[in-house]
Amino acid sequence: xxxARNFDERSIWWRVxxxxxxxxxxxxxxxxxxxxxxAALCAPWITxxxxxxxxxxxxxDARLHPGxxxxxxSFTYWLGTDGQGRDLYSAIVYxxxxxxxxxxxxxxxxxxxxxxxxxxxxxxGGKVDALLMRLVDLLLSFPTILMALMILAYVxxxxxxxxxxxxxxxxxYYARTARGQALVEGRRDYVxxxxxxxxxxWRIAIGHVLPNCMPPLMVIGALQVARAITLEATLSFLGLxxxxxxxxxxxxxxxxxxxxxxxxxxxxxFPGVALxxxxxxxxxxxxxxxDVLNPRLQK
Numbered sequence: 001x002x003x004a005r006n007f008d009e010r011s012i013w014w015r016v017x018x019x020x021x022x023x024x025x026x027x028x029x030x031x032x033x034x035x036x037x038x039a040a041l042c043a044p045w046i047t048x049x050x051x052x053x054x055x056x057x058x059x060x061d062a063r064l065h066p067g068x069x070x071x072x073x074s075f076t077y078w079l080g081t082d083g084q085g086r087d088l089y090s091a092i093v094y095x096x097x098x099x100x101x102x103x104x105x106x107x108x109x110x111x112x113x114x115x116x117x118x119x120x121x122x123x124x125g126g127k128v129d130a131l132l133m134r135l136v137d138l139l140l141s142f143p144t145i146l147m148a149l150m151i152l153a154y155v156x157x158x159x160x161x162x163x164x165x166x167x168x169x170x171x172x173y174y175a176r177t178a179r180g181q182a183l184v185e186g187r188r189d190y191v192x193x194x195x196x197x198x199x200x201x202w203r204i205a206i207g208h209v210l211p212n213c214m215p216p217l218m219v220i221g222a223l224q225v226a227r228a229i230t231l232e233a234t235l236s237f238l239g240l241x242x243x244x245x246x247x248x249x250x251x252x253x254x255x256x257x258x259x260x261x262x263x264x265x266x267x268x269x270f271p272g273v274a275l276x277x278x279x280x281x282x283x284x285x286x287x288x289x290x291d292v293l294n295p296r297l298q299k
Contacts, residue, residue, distance in 0.1 A: 249278075
Protein backbone atom coordinates (compact mmCIF):
# COMPACT_ATOMS: atom_id res chain seq x y z
CA UNK A 1 0.00 0.00 0.00
CA UNK A 2 2.91 2.40 0.67
CA UNK A 3 4.13 2.52 -2.96
CA ALA A 4 0.56 3.19 -4.11
CA ARG A 5 0.27 6.11 -1.67
CA ASN A 6 3.54 7.60 -2.90
CA PHE A 7 2.40 7.17 -6.48
CA ASP A 8 -0.86 8.94 -5.70
CA GLU A 9 0.97 11.83 -4.06
CA ARG A 10 3.29 12.19 -7.05
CA SER A 11 0.32 12.03 -9.37
CA ILE A 12 -1.46 14.82 -7.50
CA TRP A 13 1.53 17.17 -7.57
CA TRP A 14 2.23 16.26 -11.19
CA ARG A 15 -1.37 17.15 -12.07
CA VAL A 16 -1.08 20.45 -10.23
CA UNK A 17 2.17 21.30 -12.04
CA UNK A 18 0.72 20.26 -15.41
CA UNK A 19 -2.46 22.28 -14.95
CA UNK A 20 -0.47 25.29 -13.76
CA UNK A 21 1.78 25.11 -16.83
CA UNK A 22 -1.23 25.34 -19.17
CA UNK A 23 -1.35 29.09 -18.58
CA UNK A 24 1.52 30.87 -20.31
CA UNK A 25 0.63 34.08 -18.49
CA UNK A 26 0.97 32.32 -15.12
CA UNK A 27 4.29 30.82 -16.22
CA UNK A 28 5.48 34.28 -17.17
CA UNK A 29 4.43 35.56 -13.76
CA UNK A 30 6.26 32.67 -12.10
CA UNK A 31 9.39 33.45 -14.12
CA UNK A 32 9.27 37.13 -13.13
CA UNK A 33 8.69 36.18 -9.50
CA UNK A 34 11.63 33.76 -9.55
CA UNK A 35 13.83 36.48 -11.07
CA UNK A 36 12.74 38.97 -8.39
CA UNK A 37 13.44 36.47 -5.60
CA UNK A 38 16.84 35.59 -7.07
CA ALA A 39 17.77 39.26 -7.41
CA ALA A 40 16.73 39.97 -3.82
CA LEU A 41 18.72 37.03 -2.45
CA CYS A 42 21.84 37.92 -4.47
CA ALA A 43 21.64 41.68 -3.89
CA PRO A 44 25.14 42.10 -2.34
CA TRP A 45 26.75 40.37 -5.30
CA ILE A 46 24.86 41.88 -8.23
CA THR A 47 24.77 45.54 -7.19
CA UNK A 48 27.66 48.03 -7.40
CA UNK A 49 26.62 49.89 -4.24
CA UNK A 50 25.12 49.23 -0.82
CA UNK A 51 22.47 51.95 -0.60
CA UNK A 52 22.20 51.47 3.18
CA UNK A 53 25.88 52.29 3.72
CA UNK A 54 26.09 56.08 4.09
CA UNK A 55 29.86 55.97 3.52
CA UNK A 56 29.25 54.85 -0.08
CA UNK A 57 26.87 57.72 -0.88
CA UNK A 58 27.92 61.04 -2.36
CA UNK A 59 25.44 63.92 -2.36
CA UNK A 60 27.23 65.31 -5.41
CA ASP A 61 25.80 62.34 -7.33
CA ALA A 62 22.21 63.20 -6.40
CA ARG A 63 19.54 63.05 -9.12
CA LEU A 64 21.85 61.99 -11.93
CA HIS A 65 20.27 60.88 -15.21
CA PRO A 66 20.21 57.17 -16.14
CA GLY A 67 23.44 56.06 -17.78
CA UNK A 68 25.64 58.60 -15.98
CA UNK A 69 28.99 57.41 -14.58
CA UNK A 70 29.64 57.95 -10.90
CA UNK A 71 32.13 60.53 -9.70
CA UNK A 72 35.01 58.05 -9.51
CA UNK A 73 34.16 56.45 -12.84
CA SER A 74 34.15 52.99 -11.27
CA PHE A 75 30.62 52.10 -12.41
CA THR A 76 27.60 53.55 -14.18
CA TYR A 77 24.28 54.58 -12.71
CA TRP A 78 22.21 52.72 -15.29
CA LEU A 79 18.90 53.76 -13.69
CA GLY A 80 20.15 57.09 -12.38
CA THR A 81 20.29 58.20 -8.74
CA ASP A 82 17.81 59.56 -6.20
CA GLY A 83 17.96 62.72 -4.11
CA GLN A 84 20.42 61.14 -1.64
CA GLY A 85 22.85 59.99 -4.33
CA ARG A 86 21.81 56.34 -4.15
CA ASP A 87 22.25 54.18 -7.22
CA LEU A 88 18.63 53.44 -8.11
CA TYR A 89 19.40 49.99 -9.46
CA SER A 90 21.07 49.02 -6.17
CA ALA A 91 18.34 50.70 -4.12
CA ILE A 92 15.60 48.84 -6.02
CA VAL A 93 17.26 45.45 -5.56
CA TYR A 94 17.82 46.07 -1.85
CA UNK A 95 14.32 47.52 -1.58
CA UNK A 96 12.94 44.29 -3.02
CA UNK A 97 14.55 42.43 -0.13
CA UNK A 98 12.65 44.50 2.41
CA UNK A 99 9.38 44.37 0.49
CA UNK A 100 9.58 40.59 0.09
CA UNK A 101 10.67 40.11 3.70
CA UNK A 102 7.69 42.09 4.93
CA UNK A 103 5.26 40.44 2.52
CA UNK A 104 6.35 36.82 2.94
CA UNK A 105 7.14 37.14 6.66
CA UNK A 106 3.83 38.73 7.60
CA UNK A 107 1.82 36.34 5.40
CA UNK A 108 3.57 33.30 6.89
CA UNK A 109 3.12 34.36 10.53
CA UNK A 110 -0.45 35.51 9.95
CA UNK A 111 -1.19 32.26 8.12
CA UNK A 112 -0.01 30.10 11.01
CA UNK A 113 -1.86 32.19 13.60
CA UNK A 114 -5.05 32.51 11.58
CA UNK A 115 -5.14 28.83 10.65
CA UNK A 116 -4.82 27.75 14.28
CA UNK A 117 -7.56 30.18 15.31
CA UNK A 118 -9.82 28.92 12.52
CA UNK A 119 -9.29 25.27 13.48
CA UNK A 120 -9.95 26.09 17.14
CA UNK A 121 -13.18 27.88 16.26
CA UNK A 122 -14.37 25.01 14.05
CA UNK A 123 -13.68 22.26 16.61
CA UNK A 124 -14.58 24.13 19.78
CA GLY A 125 -17.88 25.47 18.46
CA GLY A 126 -20.41 27.18 20.68
CA LYS A 127 -19.38 30.33 22.49
CA VAL A 128 -15.70 29.98 21.53
CA ASP A 129 -16.60 29.84 17.85
CA ALA A 130 -18.98 32.78 18.16
CA LEU A 131 -16.44 34.91 20.06
CA LEU A 132 -13.58 34.24 17.65
CA MET A 133 -15.68 34.82 14.55
CA ARG A 134 -17.12 38.07 15.93
CA LEU A 135 -13.54 39.21 16.51
CA VAL A 136 -12.73 38.28 12.92
CA ASP A 137 -15.76 40.18 11.65
CA LEU A 138 -14.75 43.20 13.73
CA LEU A 139 -11.23 43.24 12.28
CA LEU A 140 -12.46 42.82 8.71
CA SER A 141 -14.98 45.65 9.11
CA PHE A 142 -12.33 48.35 9.65
CA PRO A 143 -10.44 49.94 6.71
CA THR A 144 -7.07 48.21 6.58
CA ILE A 145 -4.98 51.28 5.78
CA LEU A 146 -6.60 53.26 8.61
CA MET A 147 -5.91 50.51 11.13
CA ALA A 148 -2.32 50.20 9.91
CA LEU A 149 -1.74 53.93 10.24
CA MET A 150 -3.14 53.91 13.78
CA ILE A 151 -0.99 50.97 14.89
CA LEU A 152 2.23 52.29 13.33
CA ALA A 153 1.62 55.75 14.71
CA TYR A 154 1.68 54.11 18.15
CA VAL A 155 4.49 51.52 17.78
CA UNK A 156 6.69 53.57 15.43
CA UNK A 157 8.62 52.83 12.24
CA UNK A 158 10.69 49.74 11.53
CA UNK A 159 10.59 46.53 9.53
CA UNK A 160 9.61 44.49 12.60
CA UNK A 161 6.81 46.87 13.50
CA UNK A 162 5.47 46.81 9.94
CA UNK A 163 5.44 42.99 9.96
CA UNK A 164 3.68 43.00 13.35
CA UNK A 165 1.08 45.44 12.05
CA UNK A 166 0.39 43.38 8.94
CA UNK A 167 0.09 40.18 10.99
CA UNK A 168 -2.52 41.83 13.21
CA UNK A 169 -4.47 42.88 10.12
CA UNK A 170 -4.10 39.71 8.00
CA UNK A 171 -4.66 36.75 10.32
CA UNK A 172 -8.46 37.16 10.18
CA TYR A 173 -8.55 36.21 6.47
CA TYR A 174 -6.84 32.90 7.20
CA ALA A 175 -8.99 32.26 10.25
CA ARG A 176 -12.25 32.62 8.34
CA THR A 177 -11.01 30.44 5.46
CA ALA A 178 -9.60 27.76 7.77
CA ARG A 179 -12.79 27.62 9.85
CA GLY A 180 -15.04 27.25 6.82
CA GLN A 181 -12.87 24.56 5.28
CA ALA A 182 -12.52 22.72 8.59
CA LEU A 183 -16.31 22.63 9.05
CA VAL A 184 -16.65 21.07 5.60
CA GLU A 185 -13.88 18.53 6.19
CA GLY A 186 -15.30 17.69 9.62
CA ARG A 187 -18.28 16.02 7.95
CA ARG A 188 -16.15 13.73 5.81
CA ASP A 189 -16.11 9.98 6.31
CA TYR A 190 -12.39 9.84 7.11
CA VAL A 191 -12.95 12.18 10.09
CA UNK A 192 -15.78 10.00 11.39
CA UNK A 193 -13.56 6.94 10.98
CA UNK A 194 -10.76 8.61 12.91
CA UNK A 195 -13.16 9.52 15.70
CA UNK A 196 -14.40 5.95 15.80
CA UNK A 197 -10.84 4.78 16.40
CA UNK A 198 -10.59 7.02 19.46
CA UNK A 199 -8.06 9.45 18.00
CA UNK A 200 -7.99 12.71 20.00
CA UNK A 201 -9.68 15.71 18.40
CA TRP A 202 -6.48 17.76 18.25
CA ARG A 203 -4.70 14.98 16.34
CA ILE A 204 -7.59 14.72 13.89
CA ALA A 205 -7.53 18.48 13.36
CA ILE A 206 -3.75 18.72 12.84
CA GLY A 207 -3.03 15.41 11.16
CA HIS A 208 -6.17 14.84 9.08
CA VAL A 209 -8.18 18.02 8.59
CA LEU A 210 -5.38 20.58 8.28
CA PRO A 211 -3.65 18.95 5.27
CA ASN A 212 -6.96 19.01 3.39
CA CYS A 213 -7.45 22.68 4.27
CA MET A 214 -4.11 23.69 2.79
CA PRO A 215 -5.09 24.28 -0.89
CA PRO A 216 -7.37 27.28 -0.23
CA LEU A 217 -4.98 28.56 2.45
CA MET A 218 -2.11 28.42 -0.03
CA VAL A 219 -4.09 30.55 -2.47
CA ILE A 220 -5.00 33.02 0.28
CA GLY A 221 -1.34 33.12 1.31
CA ALA A 222 -0.10 33.93 -2.19
CA LEU A 223 -2.60 36.75 -2.61
CA GLN A 224 -1.92 38.07 0.89
CA VAL A 225 1.79 38.36 0.11
CA ALA A 226 0.96 40.74 -2.74
CA ARG A 227 -1.48 42.59 -0.52
CA ALA A 228 1.10 42.93 2.25
CA ILE A 229 3.72 44.27 -0.16
CA THR A 230 1.22 46.80 -1.49
CA LEU A 231 0.22 47.89 2.00
CA GLU A 232 3.84 48.19 3.13
CA ALA A 233 4.63 50.31 0.07
CA THR A 234 1.65 52.54 0.85
CA LEU A 235 2.70 52.97 4.47
CA SER A 236 6.30 53.71 3.50
CA PHE A 237 5.10 56.20 0.88
CA LEU A 238 3.17 57.98 3.64
CA GLY A 239 6.25 58.00 5.87
CA LEU A 240 5.08 55.46 8.48
CA UNK A 241 6.72 52.28 7.17
CA UNK A 242 10.40 51.45 7.11
CA UNK A 243 13.03 54.01 8.21
CA UNK A 244 14.59 56.30 5.63
CA UNK A 245 17.99 54.63 6.07
CA UNK A 246 16.57 51.32 4.78
CA UNK A 247 14.27 52.33 1.93
CA UNK A 248 11.78 49.88 0.51
CA UNK A 249 10.16 50.33 -2.89
CA UNK A 250 7.39 52.46 -1.43
CA UNK A 251 9.86 54.83 0.21
CA UNK A 252 11.91 55.05 -2.99
CA UNK A 253 8.77 56.08 -4.87
CA UNK A 254 8.02 58.65 -2.19
CA UNK A 255 11.54 60.08 -2.42
CA UNK A 256 11.06 60.86 -6.11
CA UNK A 257 7.47 62.02 -5.99
CA UNK A 258 8.42 65.67 -5.53
CA UNK A 259 10.63 65.57 -8.61
CA UNK A 260 8.06 64.17 -11.06
CA UNK A 261 7.16 67.62 -12.36
CA UNK A 262 10.84 68.55 -12.69
CA UNK A 263 11.47 66.04 -15.49
CA UNK A 264 13.37 63.79 -13.08
CA UNK A 265 10.90 60.97 -13.56
CA UNK A 266 13.30 58.06 -13.04
CA UNK A 267 13.50 58.47 -9.26
CA UNK A 268 9.90 57.26 -8.83
CA UNK A 269 9.34 55.56 -12.18
CA PHE A 270 11.80 52.66 -11.94
CA PRO A 271 10.92 51.69 -8.33
CA GLY A 272 7.26 51.90 -9.35
CA VAL A 273 7.85 49.53 -12.27
CA ALA A 274 9.66 47.08 -9.97
CA LEU A 275 6.83 47.20 -7.44
CA UNK A 276 4.18 46.77 -10.14
CA UNK A 277 6.00 43.84 -11.74
CA UNK A 278 6.39 42.07 -8.39
CA UNK A 279 2.75 42.48 -7.37
CA UNK A 280 1.39 41.49 -10.79
CA UNK A 281 3.63 38.40 -10.89
CA UNK A 282 2.48 37.26 -7.44
CA UNK A 283 -1.18 37.84 -8.34
CA UNK A 284 -0.83 35.90 -11.60
CA UNK A 285 0.69 32.94 -9.76
CA UNK A 286 -1.96 33.15 -7.02
CA UNK A 287 -4.84 33.30 -9.51
CA UNK A 288 -3.57 30.27 -11.38
CA UNK A 289 -3.09 28.35 -8.13
CA UNK A 290 -6.67 29.18 -7.22
CA ASP A 291 -7.92 27.75 -10.51
CA VAL A 292 -5.74 24.66 -10.27
CA LEU A 293 -6.48 23.84 -6.64
CA ASN A 294 -10.21 24.50 -6.86
CA PRO A 295 -11.89 21.14 -7.61
CA ARG A 296 -15.03 22.89 -8.86
CA LEU A 297 -13.05 24.32 -11.77
CA GLN A 298 -11.56 20.97 -12.78
CA LYS A 299 -13.07 19.37 -15.84
